[in-house]
Amino acid sequence: MTVNLKDRIALVTGASRGIGYYTALELARAGAHVIACARTVGGLEELDDAIKAVGGSATLVPFDLADMQAIDTLGASIFERWGKLDILIANAGILGVISPIGHVEAKVFEKVMTINVTATWRLIRSVEPLLAKSDQGRALIMSSAAAHKCRPFWGPYSASKAAVEALARTWAGETQRLPLRVVSVDPGATRTAMRAQAMPGEDPSTLPHPSEVAARILPLCGPELTETGKLFAVRENRLVDYRMPE
Template sequence: MTGRLDGRIALVTGASRGIGCELAELLAGEGAHVYCVARTVGGLEELDDRIKAASGSATLVPLDLLDFEGIDRLGAAIYERHGKLDVFVANAGMLGVLSPIGHIEAKTFEKTMATNVTSVWRQIRSFDPLLRRSDAGRAILMSSGAAHSAKAYWSLYAATKASVEALAKSWANETQKTALRVNSVNPGATRTKMRAQAMPGEDPETLPSAREVAAKIVPLALPDLAETGHLFDVRKGRFLTYHNPD
């Protein structure tokens, strides 16, 4: 372990697989105690085994993020135990359905919005006070290139990620004069289950692994990060600056 996050408290949602799982393990490897949040208990237990094998520490939180009161209880528990939160990664999400807009079923639209947007707002609401108590709070909200390309049939997923970016930008503007840094991340095409669901004919071996992508996101969690209110493009390896109109 390099120890760049020694003594710090991190929380990662969607931590049972994919980018979230790899990022949780890497943050623990940097010395953070990581709250690993996901619905899949088996995946969390496998992650915990790897973290412990590397002498790291974690708290497993089996939680469906549609349990909004559960998110609030988690925030309260972290406050009682640590009094703060240093790193928050809103990674969990769902693809929904690729479909013409008029063919999307109401229940699918509502569940995808609730999972990808409403739950993120609820997490921000619960964790913002904890992050402000850190001397270097870091919030990372996972987005997607779909938020900007708005390709045909991707309307639902694109709308959710555009919403998340809007939340991140406003949150960053609200906290500019604090120690909290808030940024979004476009991971790009990655070898994950969600990508395979969206692109079933694609050769996954042509894509970077979740581990490779997660490693490039870790610097956004470090105390020396200065940037806030930006979108980090993993493929380009740099921040893209948003322009705020007058």
């Protein structure tokens, strides 16, 4: 499927590697100007080179999502330069630790919630007025099957992803009369650094490359997406709509 995003402005967090990196590249290839955010400057610079190589353009914004003031400033800066935002990919997140709940250190739990949940809320609050100015706003909130499986030892990460799905569904309900469409996305098991951290004994060659996942996510950023408040999971080379109960 060809997705035309010419003249669209897209914001991607966690864009220096993995799914964020390749989603940003796909967006640029489709014609969007990408605002790429991440902590790692080197990774952002590599992304910028890759985007230029496919004829695209990007603005690099290196910062830590734990900096809430920086998130607020980002929204203001986008407004001053472009006056709107068409696409949000809230991709950045951390795993924390795989551990029994009672053994998780408070500072670890709090960091997972800060980056995965509080920063996502703050980002939504910062850019919602900008997305509302788009005639085709799209917001993709990256989730995980961990939000539903809640397997032992994954407590902080599972809880954080359940929380961001709740935020996404609530936001979708609040904005359903706007052109803005909000969806959660479960990319599935993917060959990323986070997956390797969580599953150190797994053979990464058995998993899809993040570029494959990004290519399947891209159509959600275009006009073909008409539903809002749903969860999409990348499975078997297709996007499956897991309809949530009302």
